[in-house]
Amino acid sequence: MIIRPQDDGQNRENGISADTLLAVVQGLLDETADTDRTKHKLNLESRLEHDLGLNSLARAELVSRINERFSIILPDEALLAETPHGLLTLMTQAAGMAEVKAPKTYGERQAAVSTLPSAASTLMEVLAWHLDHQPERVHILHYGSQEDPDEISYRDLWQGAIRVASALWERSVRPGDRVALMLPTGESYFFSFFGVLLAGAVPVPIYPPTRPSQLEEHLRRHGHILRNAGVRILISFQEAHRVARLFKTQVPSLHHIVDWSELDKATAPPPAAPRKGEDIAFLQYSSGSTGDPKGVVLSHANLLANIRTMGKAVEVTPEDVFVSWLPLYHDMGLIGAWLGSLYFGMQLVIMSPLRFLARPSRWLWT
Numbered sequence: 001m002i003i004r005p006q007d008d009g010q011n012r013e014n015g016i017s018a019d020t021l022l023a024v025v026q027g028l029l030d031e032t033a034d035t036d037r038t039k040h041k042l043n044l045e046s047r048l049e050h051d052l053g054l055n056s057l058a059r060a061e062l063v064s065r066i067n068e069r070f071s072i073i074l075p076d077e078a079l080l081a082e083t084p085h086g087l088l089t090l091m092t093q094a095a096g097m098a099e100v101k102a103p104k105t106y107g108e109r110q111a112a113v114s115t116l117p118s119a120a121s122t123l124m125e126v127l128a129w130h131l132d133h134q135p136e137r138v139h140i141l142h143y144g145s146q147e148d149p150d151e152i153s154y155r156d157l158w159q160g161a162i163r164v165a166s167a168l169w170e171r172s173v174r175p176g177d178r179v180a181l182m183l184p185t186g187e188s189y190f191f192s193f194f195g196v197l198l199a200g201a202v203p204v205p206i207y208p209p210t211r212p213s214q215l216e217e218h219l220r221r222h223g224h225i226l227r228n229a230g231v232r233i234l235i236s237f238q239e240a241h242r243v244a245r246l247f248k249t250q251v252p253s254l255h256h257i258v259d260w261s262e263l264d265k266a267t268a269p270p271p272a273a274p275r276k277g278e279d280i281a282f283l284q285y286s287s288g289s290t291g292d293p294k295g296v297v298l299s300h301a302n303l304l305a306n307i308r309t310m311g312k313a314v315e316v317t318p319e320d321v322f323v324s325w326l327p328l329y330h331d332m333g334l335i336g337a338w339l340g341s342l343y344f345g346m347q348l349v350i351m352s353p354l355r356f357l358a359r360p361s362r363w364l365w366t
Helices: 018-031 035-039 056-070 077-082 084-094 105-111 123-133 154-171 187-198 212-229 240-248 300-311 332-343 353-358 360-365
Strands: 138-143 150-153 176-180 204-205 233-235 256-259 280-285 293-297 321-324 347-352
Touching: 018 056, 018 084, 077 084, 084 360, 123 154, 123 187, 123 300, 123 332, 138 332, 150 187, 150 240, 154 187, 176 187, 176 212, 187 204, 204 212, 204 347, 212 233, 212 280, 212 293, 212 321, 233 240, 240 256, 256 347, 280 300, 293 300, 300 332, 321 332, 332 347
Parallel strands: 138 347, 176 204, 176 233, 204 280, 233 256, 321 347
Antiparallel strands: 138 150, 280 293
16 A cells, blocks of 8 residues: 655644545535546646536535535635635635645656666666665565564665575576575565575565465475476575475475575675566466466566556655555565565555554554
């Protein structure tokens, strides 16, 4: 879920703001019979009569509703206001407020921030762009076992990924090798995912075991994924090692099962492994609920085209905040929440699904 910044000019006593005014206008529009108005998107610069179809009687009703909703008395010239913006100015004057700032348009918000990594052709180039432009900016706030979140900046992500990439090279991982990630939400996943990419290898996200009663099904599905992808290394965590070791007998290509903490200790930088937009970014597998999991090959170009299109559709800028509790092995959690936030420079506030389910209201306070 993307959260927009609050309007700085809102009066907390009477609730006057651009958003609350537009809600009153929309309420009146919803009660009118003229459907032509739906062709025009409501905003502060919409013309009340020409764009929204509000005649003089409807505008008088709108003024009455504004007076009642905000406990003010608008002057007579409010009936002559041509746009919601004009009404908003009169409302702030009637309430004795400084003029409320209108929310910035998408174009204005884009112009107010630095350019995006529009020239990047791979995910690694996206991260490198942020490292060059804003290395200390907090990229991720992760709510784990503690009440306060862990902060991960772009520099932290890069340095953690470099350590993992170096350790993978020491274990003979080479460009194009498949590396499975069976990790929970947290820095282990973030560092390992980009570490695999920086090593030139291909991440294969799979979900960690959750319930003992599902162990047999877990082994069946994930054994199929690991064999199908030709996974060479499985990165896991301590609590899942017993399950992870069972895959060695099922997957001939699986050479190593390592705890991610073992990969977080390398110091020497890995050799450069240049990648191109058409190279594979990662392999995404279906859940396998109706059969064996099916794999989809996603290139860097595929991902970046999808992310840029999504961002344009919802008018994303770096001023936004993305809150998510979706797992990172899920395509929406991985692509929509994390990689989308990474590209647009949004801060990502993330927690595990279990942490969200334990207290669903938690996301409201992030």
